[in-house]
Amino acid sequence: MSDIWTLLIADDCAEDREVYREYLLSDPHQSYQILEAASAEVGLALCQKKRCDAILLDFCLPDMSGLEFLDELKQQQLKLPLPVIMLTGQGDERVAVQAIKRGALDYLVKQHLQPDVLQLTVRNVIQQSQEQNRFAKTQERQQLTTTATAIHQDLQVTQALVALEKEKQLNVLKSQLIATISHEYRTPLTAILGAASTLKQHSDKLSQARQQRFLQIIEDKARQMAQMVDDLLVIETLEFGKAEFRSVPFELLRFFSDIIEEQRQFISDDHELTFKITGNTKGFWGDRKLLRQITINLLSNAIKYSPDGGHIEVHLMGNDSHIIFDVKDEGIGIPVEDRECLFQSFSRGSNVGIIPGLGLGLAIVKACVELHSGEITLESQADIGTKVTVSLPKRSV
Template identity: 40%
Template sequence: MKQILLCLEPSNLRQAIAQWLQNHEYRLVEGTIDSASFDLCLIDRPSLDRDRVLILDRKRSAFELLPVLLVCDQLESIDLQGVDDVIKLPIDWLELQVRLTNLLQSRQYLQAFQAVERDRVDAEYESVFAALQGNHLGLQRLVESSVIGFVIANFQGQILDANDAFLALLGYTRSELRSGQVRWDVLTPPEYQERDRQIIEELRETSIFREYEKEMLHKNGDRVVIQTGGALLSEAEETVICFVLDVSDRKRIEDERQQALQQAQEVNSLRSRFVSLVTHEFRNPLNVISGTTQLLERYPDWSAERRADCFRRIQAAIARMLELLDDVLLISRAEAGKLNFAPAPVAIEAFCDQLVEEFKLGSGREHRLIFTVQGECGQPALDEKLLRLILSNLIANAIKYSPIGSTVTLELMGQPEAIAFRIRDSGIGIPIEDQPRLFEAFFRAQNVGTTPGTGLGLAIAKQAVELHGGSIAVESEANQGTTFTVRLPIATTPN
């Protein structure tokens, strides 16, 4: 049973969360963030501000992932340092279940990996140090081993002797060793030199140095990841004996495991965002449909005009749900590389002019929409359907996040080898810290507030741009408006 620490101020919310956790077979633990034994901590903003230093200290000192899930009503001006995930108020219990599951699974994956790696490393070093402390025959056999490298070197970096395993590891011969060409300091990349100097001081003080990981330079210039440790042989002569283990394969496997863990966390995050999207974005149209249907059933004698208005509301809600489903299916096809790309000559000026006129009659009727043309544009070979996706999403966002009555501009620019589009608005802008993730599916900037949206439009636009072999860039700051620039090459082949 997973143990949950509740760092929530006393309230009805705390009681509701505690009751829900107990009903779902989680165990509540008592204590503070710095002393309690727990698998996950649920915390509110006052407790986070008060205990942040304790959280960071606990995370630094622990040898395992200790997830912290923040419960808050808004993200603006919150320092998320020490927080692993966030759930907004009011609590959606399905979303809470998904976020708890994702964080606890990530902790379990990391614990399993650490346990396996710890056992393997302990076994390796127990074998090495047992041999070093054994009798002369055992030590001789170990030194002559073709698996573990051994080196006798002095504090000046000169290698006085080495076994065949060490020489083979770095590609040198015994004659090169005797001639002085094989030196520890020369074989050590610059970024490890300071650590080696610290090791020398450690040897002077304690006569041993604990194993650590570093890279050494192979004769061919490649880098070899090794694990080394050792002991002082002669204080007067300042000589040391070291063992050297080739851990390149282990390091590669470890990196692959870390990458797999990261991918699993990304999948869990994507799943959380998708569940959050479905629960929030579908709820409003479903509520409209449900509520309007109940009204129609309750008041069968309403006038035809009033009933027609109800049916229009239901149809609009259904259209919104279908639009959301279309976006999800479209981004799935795009990420799977299954979007069709069929370039053909497009009368680009007329196309853009018509698109702007459509927005003037629809969602942009309360804004000032301007379309301008620079240079010769002609009829470039573009995929008209994908182009409509690109420009429609960018213009729709510019309208959505700009105040009523403000100006939204579409500039069409003919260039020698490309067609460029620039969409400008004077809206809420995009915080600089959010821009690196702007084109991720389901991602939304932190300042969008309650403005509805799925976080799919820009991801779809970017996929369509890349199919053209083009580029999309953004210039923006919070409250300073936004400019998107799309550049599509004229001579286009499927990407």
């Protein structure tokens, strides 16, 4: 059995509406639900409330003409246009043509209207409208498919460009890494080879003190190279998300005191290293290895970038929720234009000169601080000195 179609009869004549109703309900090929409106206002309101499959529209309604009704129907901006059959009087073909131009699909002359003609016309109009709607939906789906395909292709192109850009960046990073490591390794290697060669060829002619001096050079430079390897391994672990955060309670005063004593062996007689503590530093939970990386890198930077000596101060502070410590030196400082990228790997100040280093220290510190859910700030003036402050919650989440 066919679906039941809903049809609106908009005609101010009750007798005519009854005739059309009887004709349509007697259609052996189709079933209908009939809605009736005696005015344009009621008809338009019904179109808003209920989806109609077609409208039988009288040209002359009491509150507006059929043409005006068509215009109002368009302004309602229904998702799918309603098929309209205009009912005109005999000899109103000019009006019928205007109705077709305004959007009506067909017209019928009211005089001598036969049941089979009305039934066939309504069926044809609704079927035609349904075909048009199906065609429109098919086109819409095709358009959506075409658009989706284009978006997918654009996305693939974008992803390819992003991948290419990342590859370029990686190649630049590789080149930078190779150049940096080659340069930084060459200096200590040259010193080691020179000292070893001297000992090998002239050990019998060198005093005990001179021999010890060359051995010390070999040891110092080997330690420098080992530190560079350690830094590379640490930054690789941190930047690729391989680092594990293991929070344990420990006593900070002893921890900082031990590290500071370790670093004293690397300072010259021109350096003065002091450590002070204020506030409540108890109750701290953190990762001991990561905190050691933070402290050693900041302290070794302060020593290394103060080649002419000066005062280096480590200040540990605490309150109820955080511990704060800063490392302050009177070294070469950092030019303003270099500060923005200093926390990036392989970045160094433009004023470091011959001071050795890979530019990984602050990148390691920042990554370790972030694993503690902490913050790091840097204040510096060229030729005046640098102060780095780290704030860590006592209980990292």
